[in-house]
Amino acid sequence: MTTAVDRVRAAYARIAQVDRPEVWIALRPQADTESDAAAVDAKVAAGDRLPLAGTVLAVKGNIDVAGLPTTAGCPAYAYEPDTDAPAVARLKAAGAVVLGTTNLDQFATGLVGTRSPYGAVRNALSPEHVSGGSSSGSAVAVALGIADVALGTDTAGSGRVPAAFNGIVGLKPTFGLIPTEGVVPACASLDCVTVFARTLSEAEQAMSLMAAPSGRALAAPAPRDPGPWRIAVPELGQLGRLDPGWAEAFEAAAQRLSDAGAELLPVDLAPFTEAAAMLYEGAFVAERYTAVGSFIDAHPGSPDLDPTVAGIISRAKDIPAHQLYADQQRLASLRVRALATLGDADALLLPTAPGHPTLTEVAADPLGVNARLGRFTNSTNLFDLAAVAVPAGDVNGLPFGVMLIGPAFTDERLVRIAGLLNNPPLRLAVIGAHLSGQPLNGQLRAVGGRLVRTTTTARAYRLYALDTLPPKPGLVRVGEDGGTIEAEVWQLPAEGLGVFLAALPRPMALGSVELADGSFVTGFLCEPQAVEGAREITSYGSWRAYLAALPRP
Numbered sequence: 064m065t066t067a068v069d070r071v072r073a074a075y076a077r078i079a080q081v082d083r084p085e086v087w088i089a090l091r092p093q094a095d096t097e098s099d100a101a102a103v104d105a106k107v108a109a110g111d112r113l114p115l116a117g118t119v120l121a122v123k124g125n126i127d128v129a130g131l132p133t134t135a136g137c138p139a140y141a142y143e144p145d146t147d148a149p150a151v152a153r154l155k156a157a158g159a160v161v162l163g164t165t166n167l168d169q170f171a172t173g174l175v176g177t178r179s180p181y182g183a184v185r186n187a188l189s190p191e192h193v194s195g196g197s198s199s200g201s202a203v204a205v206a207l208g209i210a211d212v213a214l215g216t217d218t219a220g221s222g223r224v225p226a227a228f229n230g231i232v233g234l235k236p237t238f239g240l241i242p243t244e245g246v247v248p249a250c251a252s253l254d255c256v257t258v259f260a261r262t263l264s265e266a267e268q269a270m271s272l273m274a275a276p277s278g279r280a281l282a283a284p285a286p287r288d289p290g291p292w293r294i295a296v297p298e299l300g301q302l303g304r305l306d307p308g309w310a311e312a313f314e315a316a317a318q319r320l321s322d323a324g325a326e327l328l329p330v331d332l333a334p335f336t337e338a339a340a341m342l343y344e345g346a347f348v349a350e351r352y353t354a355v356g357s358f359i360d361a362h363p364g365s366p367d368l369d370p371t372v373a374g375i376i377s378r379a380k381d382i383p384a385h386q387l388y389a390d391q392q393r394l395a396s397l398r399v400r401a402l403a404t405l406g407d408a409d410a411l412l413l414p415t416a417p418g419h420p421t422l423t424e425v426a427a428d429p430l431g432v433n434a435r436l437g438r439f440t441n442s443t444n445l446f447d448l449a450a451v452a453v454p455a456g457d458v459n460g461l462p463f464g465v466m467l468i469g470p471a472f473t474d475e476r477l478v479r480i481a482g483l484l485n486n487p488p489l490r491l492a493v494i495g496a497h498l499s500g501q502p503l504n505g506q507l508r509a510v511g512g513r514l515v516r517t518t519t520t521a522r523a524y525r526l527y528a529l530d531t532l533p534p535k536p537g538l539v540r541v542g543e544d545g546g547t548i549e550a551e552v553w554q555l556p557a558e559g560l561g562v563f564l565a566a567l568p569r570p571m572a573l574g575s576v577e578l579a580d581g582s583f584v585t586g587f588l589c590e591p592q593a594v595e596g597a598r599e600i601t602s603y604g605s606w607r608a609y610l611a612a613l614p615r616p
Contacts, residue, residue: 065117066100066104066117067099067100067101067103067104067107067116067117067118067158067160068097068100068101068104069117070100070117070118070119070160070211071093071096071097071099071100071119071160071162072093072097074096074119074162074209074210075093075096077207077208077209078090078209081207081209083184083185083203083207084182085166085181085182085183085184085185085200086165086166086184086200086203086204086207086209087163087164087165087166087200087204088124088132088134088136088163088164088165088166088167088181088200089124089131089132089134089163089164090162090163091131091161091162091163096119096160096161096162099160099161100160103116103117103158103160104116106158107158113157113158114157114158114268114272115154115157115158115159115212115268115269115272116158117158118154118158118159118160118211118212119159119160119161119162119209119210119211119212120151120154120155120159120160120161120162120210120211120212120213120214121161121162121163121164121165121200121201121204121205121209121210121212121213121214122151122161122163122164122165122201122213122214123164123165123167123171123198123200123201123213123214123215123216124136124164124165124166124167124200125167125170125171125216125246125247125249126148126150126151126164126214126216126245126246126247126256127144127146127147127148127151127245127246128144128147128148128151128161128163128164129144129145129146129147130143131143131163131164132164133164133247134164135167135169135170135171135247135355136166136167136168136169136170136171136178136179136180136181136197136369137169137170137180137367137368137369138180138367139362139365139367139368140247140355140358140367144245146245147245148242148244148245148246148256149242149244149245149273149275150214150241150242150243150245150246150256150273151214151245153272153273154212154214154269154272154273157272159212162204162209162210165198165199165200165201165203165204165213166179166181166182166184166199166200167179167196167197167198167199167200167201167221168196168197168199168221168369168372169368169369169372170247170249170351170354170355170372170376171197171198171216171218171221171247171249171254172197172249172351172372172375172376173196173197173221173371173372173433174195174196174197174219174220174221174224174416174433174436174437174440175193175195175196175199175420175425175429175432175433175436176193176194176195176196176197176199176200176225177193177196177422177425177426177429178196178197178369178371178372178429179199179369180366180367180368180369183422184196184199184200184203185203185422186203186228186229187202187203187206187207187229187230188206188229188230188461188462189460189461191421191422191423192228192419192420192421192422192461193228193419193420193421193422193425194225194228194229195224195225195226195227195228195229195416195436196221196224196225197215197216197221197249198213198215198216198217198221198222198225198257198259199225201213201214201215201225201259202215202225202226202228202229202231202233202259203225203229205229205231205259205260205261206229206230206231206261208261211260211261211265212258212259212260212265212266212269213258213259213260214256214257214258214259215233215256215257215258215259216246216249216254216255216256216257217233217235217254217255217257217443217444218249218250218253218254218255218444219253219342219343219437219440219441219444220415220416220436220437220439220440220441220443221257222234222235222255222257222258222259222452223235223257223415223440223450223452223464223466224415224416224436224437224440224452225259226259226415226452226453226464227415227416227452227454227462227463227464227465227466228416228419228461228462228464229462230454230457230462230464231259231260231261231454232258232259232260232261232262232263232265232266232451232452232453232454232481233257233258233259233266233451233452233453234257234258234266234267234270234450234451234452234474234478235255235257235443235444235449235450235451235452236255236256236257236258236270236274236449236474237255237447237449237471237472237473237474238253238255238444238447238471240255240270240274240275240449240472240474241255241256241270241273241274241275242256242273242275243255243256247354247355248354249350249351249354250347250350250351250354251350251353251354252350253347253350253444253445254444255444256273258270258273263451263453263478263481263482263485266451266478267475267478270474291324291325291326291513291515292320292324292325292326292409292410292480292483292513293325293326293328293407293408293409293410294317294320294325294326294327294328294408294409294410294411294412294467294480295327295328295329295330295404295405295406295408295410295411295412296317296327296328296329296330296411296412297329297330297331297332297413298329299313299314301331301332301333301336302332302413302414302417303336303417303438304417304418305414305417305418306417306418306419306458306459307458307459308458308459308463309414309417309418309458309463311458312414312455312456312458312463313414313455313463313465315455315456316412316455316456316465316484317412319455319483319484319487320412320480320483320484322487323483323487323488323554324488324513324515324554325480325483328406328408330404330405330408330411331400331404332413333400334397334398334400334401334404334442335401335411335439335442335446336438336439336442337397338394338397338398338401338441338442338445338446339437339438339439339440339441339442339445340441341390341393341394341441341445342437342441342442342445343375343434343437343441345386345390346382346383346386346387346389346390347387347390347394347445348375348376348379348382349379349380349382349387351375351376351379352376352377352379352380355376356376356377356379356380359373359376359377360377360380371429371430394445397446398445398446398447401442401446402446402470409469409473409476409480410467410468410469410473410476410477410480411467411468411469412465412466412467413439413465413466413468414439414463414464414465414466415439415440415452415464415465415466416436416438416439416440416464417435417436417438417439418435418436419461420432420436439466440466443468447471448468448469448470448471449468449469449470449471449472449473449474449477450466450467450468450469450477451466451467451474451477451478451481452464452465452466453465453466453467453481453484453485454485455484465484467480467481479511479556482556486556486557487557488554488555488556488557489554489555489556489557489560489585490515490552490553490554490555490584490585491507491512491552491553491554491555491560491573491584491585491586491587492520492550492551492552492553492576492578492584492585492586492587493507493550493551493553493586493587494520494526494536494538494548494549494550494551494586494587494605494606495535495536495538495587495606496533496534496535496536496606497551497553497587498549498551498606498607499514499551500607501606501607502533503533507553507555510555510556510559510560511555511556511559512553512554512555512559513553513554513555514551514552514553514554515552515553515554516551516552517549517550517551517552518549518550518551518552518578518579518580519547519548519549519550519578519579519604520538520547520548520550520576520577520578520579521545521547521577521578521579521581522545522546522547523540523541523542523543523545523577524538524539524540524541524545524546524547524548524576524601525538525539525541525544525545525546525594525599525601526538526539526546526548526599526600526601526603526606526609527539527589527594527597527598527599527600528597528598528600528609529589529593529594529597530597534610535571536589536600536606536609537571537588537589537593537594537597538576538586538587538588538589539588539589539591539594540577540588545601546601546602546604547579547604548601548604548605548606549604549605549606549607549608550576550578550586552578552584560585571587571588571589572587572588572589572590573585573586573587573588574586574588576588
């Protein structure tokens with residue numbers, strides 16, 4: 064078993080190997096992190112349950128870590144906090160060990176990862192391309208295998224664009240789900256602490272450990288009825304100009320969701336893209352001036368200030384109040400339109416970004432390139448939505464990523480749907496006590512099962528009533544002498560089927576069941592010796608019909 068100390072040593076070895084100093088603003092001395100890791104190992108040895116024991120954590124440089132300077136990407140702004148931000152403290156309490164704080168677009172203003180006096184953060188896989196921002200260092204630390212989990216922030220897409228560009232997972236939770244105390248604000252009314260990881264399960268675990276109870280959860284959508292996920296997918300014409308190959312990659316991602324059983328629905332993307340343009344072109348950017356404008360005004364011409372960032376924030380102080388009220392009204396109208404066009408969809412599928420620029424392209428047009436990158440991400444927090452960004456293949460040797468966006472507090476649902484892109488679900492045919500309305504159906508639902516369709520087996524099976532509690536039938540394949548038996552086909556996450564199989568009692572077994580259309584699906588069968596002496600009930604055609612015919616007590 065790998066210890067926390069072993070994992071820390073491996074992280075520092077990886078840091079030396081990849082030689083990417085621009086990832087870090089403040090990297091802790093290895094001796095200090097090893098000491099923390101040894102304390103974690105000691106607690107585990109004493110019997111403490113630490114779900115993140117052996118996990119190393121990187122923290123974006125605008126989030127407080129006690130003992131390290133919080134700079135927000137500006138050396139002159141630095142202060143040294145006495146306590147960890149709650150998000151950091153909760154991960155540390157679960158056993159994570161902090162390596163250091165990471166580089167970012169200054170004051171979390173940008174989606175490129177180049178706006179920092181600590182240097183531009185290069186892409187993990189292609190150093191001539193941008194890493195994405197503003198949470199650039201955190202994403203690259205995870206993508207390079209240095210950190211297991213990293214924290215970022217997301218106002219306009221900073222927790223999602225870097226995930227897409229570096230081929231990792233980025234969770235942008237519902238606003239308020241993770242506390243933002245101890246975070247230097249960009250736009251306090253929109254900012255979210257986000258999670259980067261190499262897998263959905265790692266990211267989701269970290270998010271659940273940081274999440275705080277929220278009164279807003281009372282307004283969360285009610286659990287939906289079982290059935291195929293409903294995914295809103297815009298037409299390619301509404302996506303605008305994409306990098307070569309990206310339209311095809313997006314269509315392929317949508318097709319994978321459809322192949323996994325999701326229902327694809329049309330959607331009008333216009334209210335989302337119109338709202339996205341308002342984040343920087345309208346009055347909402349004035350909130351960035353509220354956050355750090357006085358500091359920028361007090362340091363004119365400072366070499367510690369990125370000129371692009373300083374210009375964006377300084378210009379925002381001249382925005383009149385009446386424009387803010389007008390933009391708020393327009394945003395409210397756009398949100399009504401956006402939610403209406405989503406209808407009863409569980410999620411909206413979008414490319415995370417329209418393209419992946421090079422460092423040279425950003426240098427030539429820093430504002431224009433950055434504006435393009437936020438086309439699909441900028442509206443998410445304005446509309447109070449949750450999102451998850453996941454890898455969806457490679458295009459021309461670079462990662463391609465997509466987002467799933469949904470209503471507030473559907474974070475877990477979005478993770479489940481996103482899992483379909485890289486871990487296709489399995490299908491299971493049930494014919495007895497696991498049918499809808501039967502005593503064991505809850506076992507299917509408990510592992511994420513969803514009813515796909517009701518059908519029958521091929522005319523090749525016999526059904527028997529077994530002497531079990533609760534009562535169950537046994538299905539046996541006999542060939543030409545058999546009959547057709549009612550069956551439900553359920554879709555289960557791959558990991559869910561494993562849990563289900565581990566708890567399956569004898570004489571039940573899983574095998575290949577032929578359906579009426581000639582297809583084969585994994586399903587419940589019975590060991591042949593178990594039906595000796597059992598009553599054959601094939602003539603009823605279904606377990607439910609047999610139960611209905613039994614005398615009532």
